Amino acid sequence: FVEGPLSGKHVLVTSGPTHEPIDPVRYIANRSSGAQGTAIATALRDLGARVTFVTGPADVPPPAGVDVVRVQTAQQMLDATLAALPADVAVMAAAVADWRVENASGSKMKKDASGAAPVLSFAENPDILKTVAQGTTRPRLVVGFAAETDDVTAHATAKRGRKGCDWIVANDVSPATGIMGGSENSVTLITDAGAEDWPRLSKAETARRLAVRIAEALR
Numbered sequence: 001f002v003e004g005p006l007s008g009k010h011v012l013v014t015s016g017p018t019h020e021p022i023d024p025v026r027y028i029a030n031r032s033s034g035a036q037g038t039a040i041a042t043a044l045r046d047l048g049a050r051v052t053f054v055t056g057p058a059d060v061p062p063p064a065g066v067d068v069v070r071v072q073t074a075q076q077m078l079d080a081t082l083a084a085l086p087a088d089v090a091v092m093a094a095a096v097a098d099w100r101v102e103n104a105s106g107s108k109m110k111k112d113a114s115g116a117a118p119v120l121s122f123a124e125n126p127d128i129l130k131t132v133a134q135g136t137t138r139p140r141l142v143v144g145f146a147a148e149t150d151d152v153t154a155h156a157t158a159k160r161g162r163k164g165c166d167w168i169v170a171n172d173v174s175p176a177t178g179i180m181g182g183s184e185n186s187v188t189l190i191t192d193a194g195a196e197d198w199p200r201l202s203k204a205e206t207a208r209r210l211a212v213r214i215a216e217a218l219r
């Protein structure tokens, strides 16, 4: 570990999408490259933290020097997250699928000769952020994310209350922003003191600023 303001601290980071199987070869998922979560884990590591990085199937490789736990589904992500506690800080950057396919098939579904399309039914996935923020082994600082396409600050502020987390990092993921899958981000940090608009920065710089804020909050 490098020496830094987060030396001796354990930080849990969730990142990437989850994949919810339809059958062995098909799934539903959220759009998430895992780039911002990976950058955050990197920045926290660079400030000296011991990082547990729970990641769904992301487009970018996980950082070196962190404990990587690879998962596919939301249920697996919840189990891995709870197994990683206790932690001083949790940063929940994963784009968790809200629903899983309740009638997933154990074998590959075949096209029906009659042309009938399959009907999927969905069950709600556990809310990992809420479980951690309202759980008994609650980290001192719990940070959630909010990807919104309109009224970003209002929705994210409401989400902070609903989830019971300390901070929300909100971003506008409207297609026109190019943020989804891109290398830059433009976030609003929601804390108990209100909303702070950060400038458009690289995801790496956004992550470094967030890591510094986390270190300050723990001081």
Ligand code: C5P
Residues within 6 Å of the ligand: 014, 074, 092, 093, 094, 095, 096, 097, 098, 125, 126, 127, 128, 129, 130, 143, 144, 145, 146, 147, 159
């Ligand atoms: O409710 P929504 O998905 O918009 O909330 C986003 C925040 O909640 C993110 O921090 C995300 O990682 C977390 N989340 C979660 N488990 C879910 C859904 C969202 O941890 N099932």
